[in-house]
Amino acid sequence: MDKHEGRDTGTIRLDDPWYDALAVGWGEGEETSQPAPAPGGGRPAPGASDIYLEVQRSAAFQEVRSRYRRFVVPATTGFFLWYVAYVVAATAAPGLMARPVVGAVNVAMLAGLGQFLSTFLLTWAYARHARLRRDRAALDLRWTVFEQERGQERTRARRAGR
Amino acid sequence: MTTEHQTLALILFSLFIAVTLGITTWVSRNRHGSAEEFYAGGRLFSPMENGFAIAGDYMSAASFLGISGLIALFGYDGLLYSVGFLVAWLVVLFLVAELVRNCGRFTLADVVAARMSERPVRIAAGTSSVVVSVLYLIAQMVGAGSLVGLLLGSSGPVARTLTVVGVGALMVVYVSFGGMRATTWIQIVKAVLLMGGAITLTVLVLLRFHGNFDQLLTSAADRSGHGRAFLSPGLKYGGDWTARIDFMSLGLALVLGTAGLPHILSRFYTVPTARAARRSVVWAIALIGGFYLMTIVLGFGAAALVGPDAVRASNASGNTAVPLLAAFLGGGAGSTGGAVLFAFVAAIAFATILAVVAGITLASSASVAHDLYASLKRRHARQRSEVAVARVAAVGIGAVAIALGLLAQNLNVAFLVGLAFAVAASANLPVLLYSLFWRGFTTRGAVWSVYGGLIPSVLLVLVSPVVSGSPESLFPGVDFQYFPLQNPGIVSIPLGFLAGWLGTVTSHEEPDEAKHAETEVRSLTGAGAV
Numbered sequence: 001m002d003k004h005e006g007r008d009t010g011t012i013r014l015d016d017p018w019y020d021a022l023a024v025g026w027g028e029g030e031e032t033s034q035p036a037p038a039p040g041g042g043r044p045a046p047g048a049s050d051i052y053l054e055v056q057r058s059a060a061f062q063e064v065r066s067r068y069r070r071f072v073v074p075a076t077t078g079f080f081l082w083y084v085a086y087v088v089a090a091t092a093a094p095g096l097m098a099r100p101v102v103g104a105v106n107v108a109m110l111a112g113l114g115q116f117l118s119t120f121l122l123t124w125a126y127a128r129h130a131r132l133r134r135d136r137a138a139l140d141l142r143w144t145v146f147e148q149e150r151g152q153e154r155t156r157a158r159r160a161g162r
Numbered sequence: 163m164t165t166e167h168q169t170l171a172l173i174l175f176s177l178f179i180a181v182t183l184g185i186t187t188w189v190s191r192n193r194h195g196s197a198e199e200f201y202a203g204g205r206l207f208s209p210m211e212n213g214f215a216i217a218g219d220y221m222s223a224a225s226f227l228g229i230s231g232l233i234a235l236f237g238y239d240g241l242l243y244s245v246g247f248l249v250a251w252l253v254v255l256f257l258v259a260e261l262v263r264n265c266g267r268f269t270l271a272d273v274v275a276a277r278m279s280e281r282p283v284r285i286a287a288g289t290s291s292v293v294v295s296v297l298y299l300i301a302q303m304v305g306a307g308s309l310v311g312l313l314l315g316s317s318g319p320v321a322r323t324l325t326v327v328g329v330g331a332l333m334v335v336y337v338s339f340g341g342m343r344a345t346t347w348i349q350i351v352k353a354v355l356l357m358g359g360a361i362t363l364t365v366l367v368l369l370r371f372h373g374n375f376d377q378l379l380t381s382a383a384d385r386s387g388h389g390r391a392f393l394s395p396g397l398k399y400g401g402d403w404t405a406r407i408d409f410m411s412l413g414l415a416l417v418l419g420t421a422g423l424p425h426i427l428s429r430f431y432t433v434p435t436a437r438a439a440r441r442s443v444v445w446a447i448a449l450i451g452g453f454y455l456m457t458i459v460l461g462f463g464a465a466a467l468v469g470p471d472a473v474r475a476s477n478a479s480g481n482t483a484v485p486l487l488a489a490f491l492g493g494g495a496g497s498t499g500g501a502v503l504f505a506f507v508a509a510i511a512f513a514t515i516l517a518v519v520a521g522i523t524l525a526s527s528a529s530v531a532h533d534l535y536a537s538l539k540r541r542h543a544r545q546r547s548e549v550a551v552a553r554v555a556a557v558g559i560g561a562v563a564i565a566l567g568l569l570a571q572n573l574n575v576a577f578l579v580g581l582a583f584a585v586a587a588s589a590n591l592p593v594l595l596y597s598l599f600w601r602g603f604t605t606r607g608a609v610w611s612v613y614g615g616l617i618p619s620v621l622l623v624l625v626s627p628v629v630s631g632s633p634e635s636l637f638p639g640v641d642f643q644y645f646p647l648q649n650p651g652i653v654s655i656p657l658g659f660l661a662g663w664l665g666t667v668t669s670h671e672e673p674d675e676a677k678h679a680e681t682e683v684r685s686l687t688g689a690g691a692v
Contacts, residue, residue: 055689056679064686072256080417083249087413090242090395091406098394104379108238108394115245116451122252123447127440130260135437138687145689 051148055141064137071129075122082118086111170505178355178513179332185347186340198692200549201268201528202431203342205692209438211350213445216429218349219521220247220420220446221356221453223305223514224579229454231480233461234473234487237382237392239399240461242409244454246416251450253421255443260436261598261685262427267692269525270427270590271533274597277677278605281537286612288533290589291424293616294582295526296562298423299519301578303329303567306515308481308575309508326567333519334560337527338553342432345520352510352517357453359510363484363503364456366491367463378459381466392465408647412580415651419583422590425525436688460484467491481575485511519563523556530555570636573628580649581623588615588654592662598685600666602673607666614661615654622650 055061090097090108097108198204207215225247232240266272271287303326310325336344371378379393386392399409420426430439464473464483467490476482488507492499531552570578593611596603622645623629629636631643647653684690 050676052680052683052689053676055683055687061683061687065682068686076253076256079249079252083245083413083417086245087242087410090238091399091409094394094396094400098390098396100390103376104383104390104393105376106390106394109379112238112241112245115249116455119249119252119447120451123255123444126255127444130437130440134686141683141687142689145683145687149690 051145051152054148055145058141060137060144061141064134064141067129067133067137071126071133075126079118079122083115086115170501171508174505174509175512178351178509178516181351182336182344182348182516185351186336186344189343189347190340195549197268197532197548197552199343200341200552201428201524201532203346205432205434207346207432207442209433209441210445211346212429212433212438212442213449214353215346215349215432216426216442216446217449217453218351218353218356218517219425219429220450221353221514222302222518222579223309223511224301224575225454225457226356226360226514227305227309227481227484227511228479228575228579230457230461230464230487231473231477231483232398233458234464234468234483235470235480236398237386237388237462237465238395239397241458242395242399242413243416244457246413247420248447248451248454250417250420251443251447253418254426255440255447257595257598258421258427259430259439259443262594263430263433263436263439264685264688264691265598265681266427266431268428268431268528268532270422270424270594271529274593274608277597277603277674277681278608283605283608283612284533284537286609287590287593288529288537290585290612290616291529291533292526292559293620294422294586294590295424295522295529296559296566297585298425298579298582299522299526299559299563300566300570301575301582302515302519302522303563304570304573304578305481305575306512307567307571308477309511309515322571323568326571327564329515329519330560330564330567332516333523334557336516336520337523337556341549342428342524345517345524346432348520349517352513353449355510355513357449359507360453360456360460363463363488363491363507364459367459367467367487370463370467370491375459378462378466382462385466385469387470404646407652408649411584411647411649411652414655415580415584415587415649418587418591418651418655420586422586422594423583424529424586424590425521428525428528429521436691460487463487479575523559523563526559527552527555530559572634573636577628577648581628584649584651584654585616585619587651588619588658589613590615591655592658596662596666597681601675601678602666603662603678604666604669604671604673606669606671607662607664610665611658611662614665615658618657619650619654622647622654626650 089111094108097106097111099107101107101110225244229240229243229247232243234240262270262273265276269288270291271284274287275283306329307322307326310321336348340348367378368375371381383389383392388397391397399405430442433439433442461483464487468483468486473480473483473486476486485504485507488503489500492501492503494500531548535551535555536548589612592615593608596611597608625642625644626648627635627643627646628648629643630638631641632638635643680690
């Protein structure tokens with residue numbers, strides 16, 4: 001996981017009293033990193049959308065996103081090509097599909113049942129991958145955003161009250 | 163059919179109507195009338211409940227009667243439909259369900275409009291959602307109309323008209339009084355009935371063949387008169403290249419359309435979290451996959467036991483194969499067992515239609531009230547009045563669906579469903595995927611992508627053999643057919659994606675980095691989700 005050099009979290013730390021308390025103990029394993037903003041700080045004071053930009057650039061979020069994409073992109077490509085191949089074969093090459101395999105079962109029947117099987121297997125694999133590899137980290141990030149927003153509101157309220 | 167059949171079927175069906183109306187009254191006894199309650203049922207359904215409701219929303223009469231009928235008549239080619247309908251759920255599971263749950267509130271337009279200039283995007287996405295829903299509704303209305311011919315033994319125009327009007331009136335009652343909560347429970351009841359009916363019939367068919375699938379296939383092939391060709395593709399879609407490309411077009415529409423159906427998307431908002439949305443899709447895939455596997459057995463069973471000739475004699479497009487099979491399995495057309503099973507299956511088919519139309523009506527009334535009305539009329543309509551608008555919209559959509567359903571009565575149900583899927587895949591899917599995954603997507607891109615898919619798909623249908631120029635057309639007398647395919651998907655889906663890309667690269671608007679960050683973070687983590 002790449003952590004950006006020279007990160008600049010100072011502005012938030014000063015403005016956000018909730019930030020330190022939060023940074024302790026969330027995330028799992030090596031993702032326990034604070035949001036790491038992109039190099040070249042000098043941003044204006046954080047607003048609601050800045051929190052999202054901040055989180056988007058954080059290593060923890062990028063890890064969640066890349067885990068999601070690393071599963072979904074190949075899996076989607078795979079099942080889509082397999083389905084297109086099946087439809088094209090069924091319409092354009094019926095001779096191949098009619099080739100008998102065992103008894104009355106032919107290639108077409110096996111391919112059709114194979115589509116069912118691959119759908120079930122991919123569903124299971126996706127649910128398992130999401131449960132084990134994404135859910136925890138995503139929930140932690142959700143809390144980060146929530147706490148930061150709340151901290152920001154309090155800061156604003158305190159400033160207004162002063 | 164005999165009077166015994168009809169009386170029993172009518173009793174069972176009245177029972178279902180009574181139960182569902184009871185549910186509607188019960189769940190709306192202390193409703194608060196908030197938008198959250200009306201559109202999303204309070205967002206507190208469990209994944210299992212929502213999974214059953216999704217299955218109940220998705221498995222229409224076209225699946226139950228249409229696919230098994232197609233298998234009974236054309237063998238393997240009917241199975242191609244069910245594969246497309248099932249594989250489509252992987253698109254929903256991987257790319258749509260969780261992200262949409264995290265980003266949106268009630269409709270498809272919520273997800274897209276979050277990143278863009280709201281008004282034009284909302285109007286575009288709202289319009290396409292309503293068009294898709296109405297097309298899908300027409301299919302179900304036509305299905306209801308043809309079912310009554312079977313149930314009452316008369317397919318006279320009066321009985322059909324009354325049925326279509328009755329189904330329309332019931333769905334308006336369910337939706338406008340019960341909202342999402344009543345609709346969901348009706349779908350759950352229907353899914354349980356449908357699975358129960360399918361399991362019973364499948365077990366009975368397999369018992370006949372002593373659990374030997376190979377023997378079932380062999381007998382079906384022998385009885386069909388086509389021999390081994392019955393078990394391989396080509397009987398229905400194997401004609402000239404136009405027919406083959408037409409089927410590829412349909413296959414593409416089926417697999418990409420599901421993720422763009424408004425009534426499916428709105429189901430994800432009825433659970434509290436994205437994790438629950440994912441688990442409900444897993445439930446739905448298990449139920450839907452199991453159901454389509456059973457339709458294969460039922461279809462080949464009908465071919466083997468009833469025979470394609472008897473099926474075709476009862477209904478030319480095969481829609482009555484399963485009821486006929488049920489009567490046969492119960493002991494033949496004259497026996498009590500046969501009458502009971504036949505009535506049971508016919509009542510389930512009716513329940514199926516009612517549950518599906520209620521779901522679609524709710525989703526489209528949400529699009530009218532939440533997207534179109536809110537954007538076009540008063541910008542800051544109060545919540546209560548938005549729900550009132552949605553109720554009125556449900557009545558209006560019911561009226562439109564009844565009128566068009568009566569007009570389209572002679573079109574094939576499965577084919578009409580294919581059209582709705584094609585429009586959904588062309589107009590709704592590209593904009594949804596672009597706004598979830600493309601950093602540089604802009605307002606112009608979103609608007610172009612919706613209209614760039616919607617307009618070509620609708621226009622291509624209008625100049626296709628469906629509407630004019632062939633004996634089975636809607637208007638057989640005239641000929642303005644310029645497009646050879648019945649399903650526009652293979653042309654209009656790429657056009658939708660292309661238009662979205664073109665609109666984005668030609669617009670001068672800078673893509674809003676912060677809004678994209680917000681969408682991306684929210685979609686994957688659930689931060690700020692309602």
